[in-house]
Amino acid sequence: MSNHDIFGISTETPLVLIGQMARNLKPRLMAKLEYMNPACSHYYRAASAVIRDAEERRLIHPGMTLVDWTYGNSGIALAMAGVSRGYKLLLAAPDKISREKQDVLRALGAELVITPSDALPGEPRSCVKVAESLVRNISNAFFANMYENPVSRDVHAASTGFEILRQTEGRVSHVFVPMISGAMISGIGSYLKAEKPSVKIIGVEPEGSVYRGLFTKEGSSGPSVYELEEIGAPEPSGFWDPSVIDEIVQVSDDEAFNCGRELFRAEAVFAGGSSGAVMAAALRASAGYGEGDCVVAVLNDFGGYYLSKMFRDAWMKQKGFYRKAKTALEKITAEDILQLKARKDLISANPESTLAEVFEMMKQNDVSQLPIVSYGTPIGSISENKILSILIENDDAMNSKVVGFMEQPFPVCQPDATISELSGKLQESSSGVLIGLSDGRLQLLTKSDLIDALTHK
Numbered sequence: 001m002s003n004h005d006i007f008g009i010s011t012e013t014p015l016v017l018i019g020q021m022a023r024n025l026k027p028r029l030m031a032k033l034e035y036m037n038p039a040c041s042h043y044y045r046a047a048s049a050v051i052r053d054a055e056e057r058r059l060i061h062p063g064m065t066l067v068d069w070t071y072g073n074s075g076i077a078l079a080m081a082g083v084s085r086g087y088k089l090l091l092a093a094p095d096k097i098s099r100e101k102q103d104v105l106r107a108l109g110a111e112l113v114i115t116p117s118d119a120l121p122g123e124p125r126s127c128v129k130v131a132e133s134l135v136r137n138i139s140n141a142f143f144a145n146m147y148e149n150p151v152s153r154d155v156h157a158a159s160t161g162f163e164i165l166r167q168t169e170g171r172v173s174h175v176f177v178p179m180i181s182g183a184m185i186s187g188i189g190s191y192l193k194a195e196k197p198s199v200k201i202i203g204v205e206p207e208g209s210v211y212r213g214l215f216t217k218e219g220s221s222g223p224s225v226y227e228l229e230e231i232g233a234p235e236p237s238g239f240w241d242p243s244v245i246d247e248i249v250q251v252s253d254d255e256a257f258n259c260g261r262e263l264f265r266a267e268a269v270f271a272g273g274s275s276g277a278v279m280a281a282a283l284r285a286s287a288g289y290g291e292g293d294c295v296v297a298v299l300n301d302f303g304g305y306y307l308s309k310m311f312r313d314a315w316m317k318q319k320g321f322y323r324k325a326k327t328a329l330e331k332i333t334a335e336d337i338l339q340l341k342a343r344k345d346l347i348s349a350n351p352e353s354t355l356a357e358v359f360e361m362m363k364q365n366d367v368s369q370l371p372i373v374s375y376g377t378p379i380g381s382i383s384e385n386k387i388l389s390i391l392i393e394n395d396d397a398m399n400s401k402v403v404g405f406m407e408q409p410f411p412v413c414q415p416d417a418t419i420s421e422l423s424g425k426l427q428e429s430s431s432g433v434l435i436g437l438s439d440g441r442l443q444l445l446t447k448s449d450l451i452d453a454l455t456h457k
Helices: 043-056 073-083 099-107 127-137 150-167 183-195 211-216 253-267 273-286 313-319 334-340 355-365 384-393 419-427 447-456
Strands: 015-017 028-033 065-069 088-094 111-115 141-143 174-178 200-206 247-251 294-299 369-374 377-383 433-436 442-445
Touching: 015 150, 028 150, 028 273, 043 073, 043 150, 065 073, 065 127, 073 088, 073 099, 088 099, 088 127, 099 111, 111 127, 127 141, 150 183, 150 294, 174 183, 174 273, 183 200, 200 211, 200 273, 211 247, 247 273, 253 273, 273 294, 334 419, 334 433, 334 442, 334 447, 355 369, 355 384, 369 442, 377 384, 419 433, 419 447
Parallel strands: 028 294, 065 088, 065 141, 088 111, 174 200, 174 294, 200 247
Antiparallel strands: 015 028, 369 377, 433 442
16 A cells, blocks of 8 residues: 655665765775655654654644754754644754754744754753753643654664665675764664674764764863764763774864765765765775775765855855865876776886896887886886987997986876876876885876876766
8 A cells, every 4th residue: 555654655765886986995885875855864764753652652642842952954854754743843953053954944833942052061051951941841842852762773773774784785894874862873783783793883973072082981071063063962872882883983074074065076965064974984994995895874964954054165165164176187096097007017127137128128018118116116217218319329338237327217106196196297207107006016107098098087
């Protein structure tokens, strides 16, 4: 039978492959788009479940007022699930939440009480305390407590964790999860650890949040202010469960916002700053993973709620986070160019080789120049033109060691060097550029390699 309840739809959220941003990484990197649902956030699953659970236990009935504190997304999900069932919504929210989320909440008919973002946990003016006070002083009200409600954790174990395992066909090796209350990471972690104990669960939070200090037992100087929304916490919640977590990493506002912007440009994934933090952490860590690994980044917030903030250049510049977007040309790297070439060992000369031996090596390999390498380090180069000029002056020099005639060594660049940087090196009269690989080997790029890459881009 068809399901006509918008919040009763059980359709799973997409798991998509990250291509451009992960093109130089060995593992398979996937994004779980938890914001692709009617409420545009991962709270879609929890909000309906919390209301249904309270109704089944006869704690609430239509006509009552649902009260909670929110960073915006949980409130939107609760309002959407609540108003369609006949509930009123009263929400306390910090003043740093985006204008878009405030507008959506008011459009839904929710009443907002805005609190100062700099209020410390436990202060009467903090979100939590204001919400608790509202419940005590309003008749016929119910505290939904989305961030601490155990139903939230259970939903992520039963749905989100299950979907990740099924959608990756059991191949998932690492899962990166935004940490807010801890309900999502606890739910996903408990399910996946039970089904596949080898899975690594990595929590992601902003710099200034408290969980990493708790996890490492290093402690912290207390929470600090950060611009990111829908991620991080000033104090641990009741869901704090380090037993299902393998690591917690922190990401700066700058890195998170710019990664979120790049996600939209490069992958057409329209996610917010929290998702940008998770993806930045996943990309950073995946550089050290292997080809057999399958990494899942759980993206929990919708980019459309941040058009006035992270997707607005003026706001990014005002906050000091703005980075100019790379052009298509700047995105081509040495690693990309090497992938177009058939990989083979670098053809190089030993400094003790004679000019005759070096010239024979050039003929056999159909090259016009060679780097001269000693113990893995480029110390010079030699070209056909140089050998010709030597022989014109001294035709007996062919039996002399090349070390006495070598020219300047080719410049060495890293695999992430852009094509613009490589072109600049080659324009400086160099015949080639050496690329230092992570395993210590060297590869040579020439002007013709760059031209080939540009014609294939």
